[in-house]
Amino acid sequence: MxxxxxxxxxxxxxxxxxxxxxxxxxxxxxxxxxxxxxxxxxxxxxxxxxxxxxxxxxxxDRLKPALDGQTRWVEGRVTGLPQRTGDGVRFELTDSRSRKTHLPERIRVFWRGGPEVRSGERWRLAIALKRPFGLLNFHGFDQEAWLLAQRIGATGSVKDGERLAPARNAWRDSVRQRLMAVDARGREAGVAALVLGDGSGLAAEDWQVLQDTGTVHLLVISGQHIGLLAGLVYGLVAGLARYGCWPRAWPWLPWACGLAFAAALAYGLLAGFGVPVQRACVMVGLVLLWRLRFRHLGIWWPLLLALNGVLMLEPLASLQPGFWLSFAAVAVLGLAFGGRLGPWRLWQAWTRPQWMIAIGLFPVLLVLGLPISLSAPLANLVAVPWISLVVLPLALLGTVLLPLPFVGEGLLWLAGGALDGLFIGLAWLAGLVPAWVPTEVAPVYWCISLLGAVLLLLPKGVPFRLLGWPMLLLAVFPPRTLVPHGQVEVVQLDVGQGQALILRTRHHTLLYDAGPRSGAFDLGARVVLPSLRKLGVGTLDMMLLSHADADHAGGAVAIANGMPITRVVGGETERLPTVLGTQPCVSGEQWRWDGVSFELWQWADAVAGNPKSCVLLVQANGERLLLTGDIDRAAEQALLSTPLAVPTDWLQAPHHGSRSSSSWAFLQRLTPKSVLISRGRGNAFGHPHQQVLERYRALGSRVYDSAEQGAVRLRLGAFAPPVVARSQRRFWRERLP
Structure with missing residues (x-):
């Protein structure tokens, strides 16, 4: 096994x-x-x-490359629970069909401004189809792996559509609609998350609170909920039998085990039967089987059988972080509770598991690149029993009794009030101790920290057990490799149709542009800020915003709220948020950090917009990098008469490679050896233009395109080739062109 x-x-x-x-x-x-x-x-x-x-x-089953970017009329059935966002609805289609075209079995689409969509309905939709793809940054979330694990063969945006048939067998969606319509003290979305495992209705602020306090597992269906319900059903039957209220003709033990397992399966189906639920149902079944047959199985045999059972049903489950966290948590508890001499006192049984989970999951969270909650042990001491013994029973009982007038609604009202009180406390704790994003850790230090965590989980009396603390802390405070004097580390992040570059010298950090923002979708908060923290940046010495367009400066406010910034400089101060306190870009301004020189330039005749972009020239040991923002041909012509117009090793392609920029005269003067292009795959602007790419090829320039290669990391001043995120091959990623 x-x-x-x-x-x-x-x-x-x-x-x-x-x-x-x-x-x-x-x-x-x-x-x-x-x-x-x-x-x-x-x-x-x-x-x-x-x-x-x-x-x-x-x-x-992925979309054929020939159909990538095409708009087709597709017929299909809505499956799962559609997620309503602020500006549209996101849902999945199955049994998809299109005339004379083979389509993937599952398609995930977004309909901006779309109507109400219900699970089980059949629609005919005009969809702009795309192959599964996502942003790829160093130590960031891998969207392509997630899509493959969900067996989603294509994504797309809906242009138009019509409903062909009403919903059929959409009982989960009906239950959600009923829960969302009940007064639960403003916590209807939280109650729906507990009952159905659907967290799409939770606000971003609620998710942040749960992440900061390490209580996300309590608002999505986990093994703890499944085991609790099975235990309540088993205990109910056993109690009835104990006091003579159970029919004597029915053996109580087989009925208790059977009903408990049936309740676990029913709750799992209600919650969508995800990986944690599958693992919990298998383990609950084995425990009940042991109880029925009076055989001692221990913890490791059921855990191993559950692991194999989940992976045999869905081998791609191992691509999801939740799979590893789910099984690792159970393994940690098994290791922590096994091999103990004598029982723990009540307060020890209540407090110690939380600290052991925090220690045991630390290396797992570290290798998965997830934030680590420092307040999780304290938060879970209160949240786990409160959710398990108060909120969840009220929510489940209220859902079952909804057909009875006032009874179900009243119970859900109580559940919402109890949940709201918990969120108030968690929000206070999250404000005091937010989640910690650890820096990059070398594999050897991670292995040492893993060994240290295992040592700390062993029983007292094990030799050298206390050595686990310094071994574990080696990953918390790893030896840092500083950038050599006279060099600068440059990271072009993959932020889609936008731009963000991190420049680090030995003791200073500069951010050039802050990534895009569209509505509530802020890549400054989702990509740029976590990347800065992963690099160990605690304070930004300068945030330089080339101009005020949303694809360059949209994430600036989120970054300013999440990290101290010594100075903000911008090409269009009048259009940037006043909260940033932006200083104007001054042509000719120069400074040196750790042996690296920086110089600013801005076209004096520019009025506003792209031509007013603030240009930055960086020189390290004779190797040059020119960051140009979105300047156009006119601004390029003006730049040719300045000292910045010299042969350049690295050029950030003006305006994402637009046809309005990268003029032949400009490129001939700079003769860049390598070009950085930051843009979104299949963007509506056609960036980069084919003529511009041909000019780069004519000069022999090597092009590094974020849409094709993900994030790019280079060491300016070392004259070494860069590292691209997609160079780390995985079977689910498309190969480099």
């Missing part, structure tokens, strides 16, 4: 899937090995071959 698990898990780390020949050969070889009793190798190959076969089928 352990070998089977290793084979299934190996899929997560494959750079490429084996060919069809190997997919056929592996199970054949495994079956041939079985008569020779080489069971570990045979089951490893069986697990790996099944996982690879399942992953290959998901990759084959």
């Amino acid at each position: 352990f070998a089977l698990a290793l084979g299934l898990l190996a899929l997560r780390f494959l750079p490429a899937l084996p060919s069809i020949g190997w997919l056929i050969a592996m199970p054949v070889v495994a079956l041939m090995l079985l008569p020779f009793r080489t069971y570990p190798l045979a089951f490893f190959l069986l697990g790996l071959s099944w996982a690879c076969f399942s992953a290959q089928s998901a990759l084959n």
Whole structure:
């Protein structure tokens, strides 16, 4: 079973899937090995071959490259729970069909300003189709892996549509609509999240509070909820039998186990049967089976069986962070509670699991690149029993009794009030101790911290157990590799149709542009700020906003709210938010940081907009980088008469490679060896223009395009090739062009 698990898990780390020949050969070889009793190798190959076969089928179901960017009329059925956002609705289609075109089984779409969409309805939609793709930054969220794990073969935006058939068998959506219509003291979305596992209605502020306090697992369906409900049902039957209220003709133990497992399955189906629910249902079933047959299974056998069961059902589950956190949490508790001599006191059984979970999950959160809540042990001491014993029973009972006038509504009103009180306390705690985003940690330090966490989870009396603390703290305060004097580390982040570059010298950090913002979707908060923290930046010495367009300065306010900034400089101070206190860009201003020189320039005749972009020239050990914002041909012509118009090693393509920029005269004078282009894949502006790319190729310039290669990291002054995010091969990512 352990070998089977290793084979299934190996899929997560494959750079490429084996060919069809190997997919056929592996199970054949495994079956041939079985008569020779080489069971570990045979089951490893069986697990790996099944996982690879399942992953290959998901990759084959992706949208064909020829259809990428095309708009097609698609018929399909809405599945899952549609998510209403501020400016539209997001949902998934299954059984998708289009005339004379084969489409993926599942398509995830967004309809800006769209009407009410219900699960189970059948629609005919005009969709601008796209292959599964996402932003890719160093240590950032991998959207492509998530889409593949959900088996979503295409995404798209809806242009128009008509409803063909009403909803059928959409009981989950009906329950959600009923819950959202009930007065729950303003916490209807939280109650729906507890009952249905649907957190789409929670506000961004609520998610931030849950993340800062490490209580996200309480507002989405987790194994704790499944086990609690099964235990309540089992205890109810056992109590009735104890006091003679259970029919004597029905053996109480089989009925208690059967009803408890049925309740766990029913709650799991209500919650969508995600990975934590699958794992919990398998483990609850094994515990009930042990209780029925009076066999001691321990903790590790049910956990291993649950792991294999989940991965056999869906091998791609290992691509999701929640899979690792779910099983790691149970393993930590198993390690913490196993091998103890004597029982713990009540207060110890209440407090110690929270601290052990915090210690045990620290290396897991670290390697997954997720924020770490420092207040989680304290928050969960109160939140876990409050949710488990007060809010959840009220919410489930109120949902079941909704058909009874006033009874269900009253219980849900109480559940909402209890949940609101908890959120008030969590928000106060989150304001005191926000989540911590750790810096990058070298693999060797992470391995040491993992060993330290395991040592600390062992029982008292184990030799050298206390050495786990310095080993664990090595990942908290890792030895930092400083940028050499006279060099600057440059990171062009992948922020879609926008721009953001981080420049770090030995002791200073500059941010050139802050990423885009569109409505509530702020990449300054989602990408730029976490990337700064991952690099260990605590304070920005300067934030330079080339101009005030939303794709360059949209994320500035979020960054200013999340990090101290010594100075803000902008090309269009009059159009930038006053809260930033922006200083104007002054042509000719120069300064030196740690042996690296910086110089600003702005076209004096520019009135507003792109031509008024603030240009930055950076020189380190004779290697040059020119950041141009969105200047156009006229501004380029003016720049040619300045000292900045010299041969350049690195050029940030003006205006994302637009045809209105990158004039031939400008490029001939600068003759850039390499060009950085920051833009969104399949953007509506056609950036970069084909003529501009041909000019770069004519000069022999190497182009690094964020839409094709993700984030780019280079060391200016070292004259070394850069590192691109997509150079780390994974089977679910498209190969570099």
